[in-house]
Amino acid sequence: MKITAGFGCADDYDRLCDAGADELFCGYVPVTWLAEYGNILPLNRREVLFVDMQLSAPSELRRLRQRMDVRGVPVALTFNSLYYTPAQYSRLLELLADCVELGFDRFIIADPVLALHIKRAGLRCHIYMSGECGEINRYTLPLYADWGVERLIFHRQVTLRDMASLTRRAPDLEYEAFILNERCRFTGAFCQSLHCDELAHICRLQCEGGGDSPNPDDFGASGCGICALGELRDAGVTWLKVVGRGAHIEQIERDVRVLRGLLDRFEAGENPRTLVKECSNNCYYRM
């Protein structure tokens, strides 16, 4: 099983490679897109502008590509907004073509319409379909073939049993599942609310009956699936996702490093349910 982790700055690439990541992903939002669409119709799901968490210029991509050629850890770019407008699809194809030209051909997307446009344009790239695409069942799998998808990322609330049922039916796909951080109680594919700088996330609004929040800095406090490593492996999941774009690099680095250590112990035969001393009680797969 391999680790894929999010990051927000090209300078952090080497640190995360050293920590043990097998793949990284980040956003790319050039100022020319922001000038036209702002974050009203954002390029990816990280809509905030007041936090630096995107690459923003071809020069950054070139620098990152140079490091990738040395370290060999690939980077996927996220273009995972839930939808775009008709005018945006043609702009997006130009942007994706520029990214391929610069050596980035792995894209995490959530909009099947974008996948269709990529296929029609004949752009040679690898498409990873985000869990933000929507709910998945056996009838969805043939559509993924239509859309040219190579990897399916399960959303946060797909059960282990459902994962196993699906992976058996389409063994040629790669499968990725969440393992650490940002376990949101809502499903991202159906979250149509704002995640901008000016307003709190709607899922964190105070309401009657709200409970205490865990300390987000503790390992796994905001979401953890370590104890399910065995079932994830048996279900056919080969990629484990560490959410982290926008978090401090020290935290993501720690999360990847600790996860790498735990994964090594698991693959050496340890019981995953005993890997973590204290459960965060914020489990992806058992709550």
Place this chain on the structure above:
Amino acid sequence: MRPFEVSLPSGLVGCTIGGVPIKVISLSPTSIRLDADGEALNLRVYFYRDGGMCPLNVTAVRDGADYTVADPVYAAEVRRVTKLYTAYIHRRLDQPDADSWCDHELPLLPNGFDPDTDFGEVSLALNEPSGYRQPTLPVKGKIVRLYVGSRTCPTLLPTPEDWRRLAVLGYPMTLVLPPLSESMLDGVRPLLELAEEAEINDFGAAALCREYGVEPRLGLLLNRRRLDPRLPLKDGWPDFAPMLAENSVNDPLWREYLAELGITRYEFAAANYPLTVPEGGHSLHIGWIPTNVTAAFRESGVTRRYDGLPLIERQGGMFAFFVGGTQNFERVVIEP
């Protein structure tokens, strides 16, 4: 960095040279440091304003590792955006009063419309067991169809007995399905045997409907768009509202693909901005519309309210109240 130089996020300041994006490493009111080379550069510098980026053309002259910019408008913009950023990093968005929506005049319409006056013939949504078993008809308009089911919670779907009992009332009925996970499929098959059309909220359900000869309609959760009652509080409102009018169902390639799946009619959620509706016999849903949905089983009976906002949490989702113009729609569906 020089004195008074700051590094700002790329969402607040950016730059292009000849249309090519260039990273701004740092800047001060009289200088800029770029990831670029040249003795003198004609720059288009973009500064955050009202949710977007506004351009300013300046000339930058090489001065060591930096470029000097002698432009009072540039200086003023650097100061403005730096001040904005400083204010931002001192805010605490995790505190309940960080959103000052109570100080703003958001339109609150939870009790607000008269279907007789505005909408004429309507369809009525029944989305929980009490509604299936003892349907009350609160709207004054003429009801011509029932939408029966839940797009947020699989535990709230009608039983086949509920469906048959409602069918006796004589209204045409549309089955409303939630996004169907792998383990939910068998549970809905008995309902698909009874229905003639269904609002689907996952892409795979189109093929499932075909197995039963049920016409699928693109559900609200697949007809995705920005839905948040707090949109009027976002920087740049209302100027950016026209940008939201279209979504992917306005794309010809997508409509062609949906037609291949058997989907030619779409369910639209009302929003707090005008919609551009493609041709075809589509429906508009008004009332309590889901803005967020969880696929996990929830305590469906629990309702949580958010003071000061037309927003409630129930039935495995978060719902906001929207009423929109009904032109260009074949059906209007009242969501209680």
